[in-house]
Amino acid sequence: MTQKAAIIGGGVIGGGWAARFLLNGWDVAVFDTDPEAQRKIGEVIANARRSLPALYDKALPGEGTLSFHDDLTSAVANADWVQESIPERLGLKHKVLGGLSELAPGKAIIGSSTSGFKPSELNEKGARAIVAHPFNPVYLLPLVELVGDPVATQPAADILRDIGMFPLVLRKEIDAHIADRLLEAVWRESLWLVKDGVATTEEIDEAIRMAFGIRWAQMGLFETYRIAGGEAGMKHFMAQFGPALKWPWTKLMDVPEFTDELVDLIAGQSDAQSGHLSIRELERLRDDNLVGMIRALKKTGSGAGDVIATHEAALEHPSAPDLPVTAKRQIPQSWTDYNGHMNEAHYLEAAAAATDRFMEMIGADADYIASGKSYFTTENHIRYLDEMLAGEQLTITTQVLKGEGKKLHLFHMLHGDKGTITATAETFLLHVDLNTRSSCMPTDEVLEKLTAFAEKHAGLPMPEGAGRYVGQRS
Numbered sequence: 428m429t430q431k432a433a434i435i436g437g438g439v440i441g442g443g444w445a446a447r448f449l450l451n452g453w454d455v456a457v458f459d460t461d462p463e464a465q466r467k468i469g470e471v472i473a474n475a476r477r478s479l480p481a482l483y484d485k486a487l488p489g490e491g492t493l494s495f496h497d498d499l500t501s502a503v504a505n506a507d508w509v510q511e512s513i514p515e516r517l518g519l520k521h522k523v524l525g526g527l528s529e530l531a532p533g534k535a536i537i538g539s540s541t542s543g544f545k546p547s548e549l550n551e552k553g554a555r556a557i558v559a560h561p562f563n564p565v566y567l568l569p570l571v572e573l574v575g576d577p578v579a580t581q582p583a584a585d586i587l588r589d590i591g592m593f594p595l596v597l598r599k600e601i602d603a604h605i606a607d608r609l610l611e612a613v614w615r616e617s618l619w620l621v622k623d624g625v626a627t628t629e630e631i632d633e634a635i636r637m638a639f640g641i642r643w644a645q646m647g648l649f650e651t652y653r654i655a656g657g658e659a660g661m662k663h664f665m666a667q668f669g670p671a672l673k674w675p676w677t678k679l680m681d682v683p684e685f686t687d688e689l690v691d692l693i694a695g696q697s698d699a700q701s702g703h704l705s706i707r708e709l710e711r712l713r714d715d716n717l718v719g720m721i722r723a724l725k726k727t728g729s730g731a732g733d734v735i736a737t738h739e740a741a742l743e744h745p746s747a748p749d750l751p752v753t754a755k756r757q758i759p760q761s762w763t764d765y766n767g768h769m770n771e772a773h774y775l776e777a778a779a780a781a782t783d784r785f786m787e788m789i790g791a792d793a794d795y796i797a798s799g800k801s802y803f804t805t806e807n808h809i810r811y812l813d814e815m816l817a818g819e820q821l822t823i824t825t826q827v828l829k830g831e832g833k834k835l836h837l838f839h840m841l842h843g844d845k846g847t848i849t850a851t852a853e854t855f856l857l858h859v860d861l862n863t864r865s866s867c868m869p870t871d872e873v874l875e876k877l878t879a880f881a882e883k884h885a886g887l888p889m890p891e892g893a894g895r896y897v898g899q900r901s
């Protein structure tokens with residue numbers, strides 16, 4: 428049965444949560460006091476649709492249903508997860524979380540997006556909430572800090588993994604949890620640097636994005652500093668840089684007062700730096716960059732990329748009656764080119780992924796490859812029959828034209844949203860021994876599965892376009 432999330436407060440963070448649940452197949456009910464909430468959430472979801480599926484090489488579950496409600500009661504009815512994302516004011520959180528604790532079904536997790544309040548503070552008027560602190564954009568970044576009663580945080584962690592997130596359950600409650608303590612330190616120090624005229628907002632951003640910002644995404648702080656200690660590792664690093672902690676390298680104990688002058692200085696510099704782009708344009712730029720970085724991390728199984736790889740492995744592969752479905756995914760924005768449609772190179776990328784999937788289906792999977800055997804492609808022929816656009820669903824079915832001994836001859840058919848064939852990719856592969864790098868017979872198990880496909884497909888008509896060569900007259 429479809430699960431339901433109730434989103435209470437649909438601003439920057441609530442909108443992100445709504446998109447995260449919705450695009451993972453959950454029904455989402457929103458309650459927000461702002462009459463503009465529906466429009467704002469619609470825009471956040473539109474950004475999520477063009478970026479989240481681009482992290483995956485498989486289709487996410489079909490989208491759930493989005494509804495908007497005028498009262499809390501109908502919003503939380505039958506909910507499995509209720510997420511509060513209203514402004515960071517303790518009195519308001521008490522009022523709303525108290526109401527939610529009375530109205531929500533007993534089975535529902537009640538999470539608060541609070542950036543800094545502890546569960547003991549949130550619940551001091553009788554609510555039963557846990558902290559489920561996400562990061563912006565919630566639909567792309569996996570981390571959620573979970574704080575509170577383990578009876579609720581453990582099942583919450585399982586649900587978050589199911590929607591592709593990374594729950595970090597805190598050992599103990601503390602103001603601002605873990606990540607915001609770190610972020611606040613950098614934020615406070617940066618405010619001083621601007622106030623003291625040492626740097627502009629742009630120079631501080633350059634200092635972050637040209638160096639340690641990229642480093643942190645893949646190895647965090649401690650692993651990075653371990654390497655910085657050279658062969659002697661962390662101990663040498665601490666010996667070398669430990670004394671600097673006592674030098675005046677930080678002004679962290681002190682916060683600059685937010686005078687009008689300081690606010691105008693920072694806001695003015697920020698406008699000069701980025702005011703030529705709207706917030707939605709900046710969000711799309713940020714999302715495209717995050718997708719590229721997370722996809723790169725996925726290749727090496729690092730950080731957030733590993734979370735996506737694990738989630739993707741658990742997503743179901745669809746099936747079709749006659750031919751195996753070897754790929755089903757959404758066309759990401761990053762696959763389109765200056766002509767406004769999917770670029771030719773990505774047809775081969777999609778077909779190559781379909782070949783990989785077919786290899787898995789006959790048992791030539793990661794373990795098989797690790798044992799020293801695989802297939803090498805020796806020839807490809809792609810026909811581009813129709814345009815494919817960003818956001819369209821791409822489904823690939825694969826027919827075995829020959830599966831005999833060392834030879835594997837596949838015909839991939841790429842289908843678009845309309846169900847028609849938008850491209851075909853004919854590919855020929857040879858089975859190889861990865862140690863000798865020369866062709867060899869597959870194992871009996873692989874051969875048996877391949878033969879079963881080949882015999883079944885032998886009864887099908889030859890697909891239109893099979894065996895064509897470049898320049899051939901139709």
Ligand SMILES: NC(=O)C1=CN([C@@H]2O[C@H](COP(=O)(O)OP(=O)(O)OC[C@H]3O[C@@H](n4cnc5c(N)ncnc54)[C@H](O)[C@@H]3O)[C@@H](O)[C@H]2O)C=CC1
Pocket residue numbers: 435436437438439440441458459460461464511512513514515523540541542543560561562563
């Ligand atoms: N903006 C950020 O970067 C992050 C914020 N958070 C936390 O998420 C929570 C929400 O923050 P934002 O989304 O940034 O704020 P926001 O101001 O963008 O959104 C708050 C939303 O709550 C609605 N609202 C206000 N009172 C309400 C009520 N009584 N019932 C229902 N809706 C109500 C507002 O209309 C608004 O749409 C805060 O606790 C914040 O600390 C957590 C992670 C990051």
Ligand SMILES: C[N+](C)(C)CC(=O)CC(=O)[O-]
Pocket residue numbers: 541542561562563607610
């Ligand atoms: C600024 N902030 C404290 C609201 C930030 C967060 O809570 C997390 C984030 O997304 O940076």
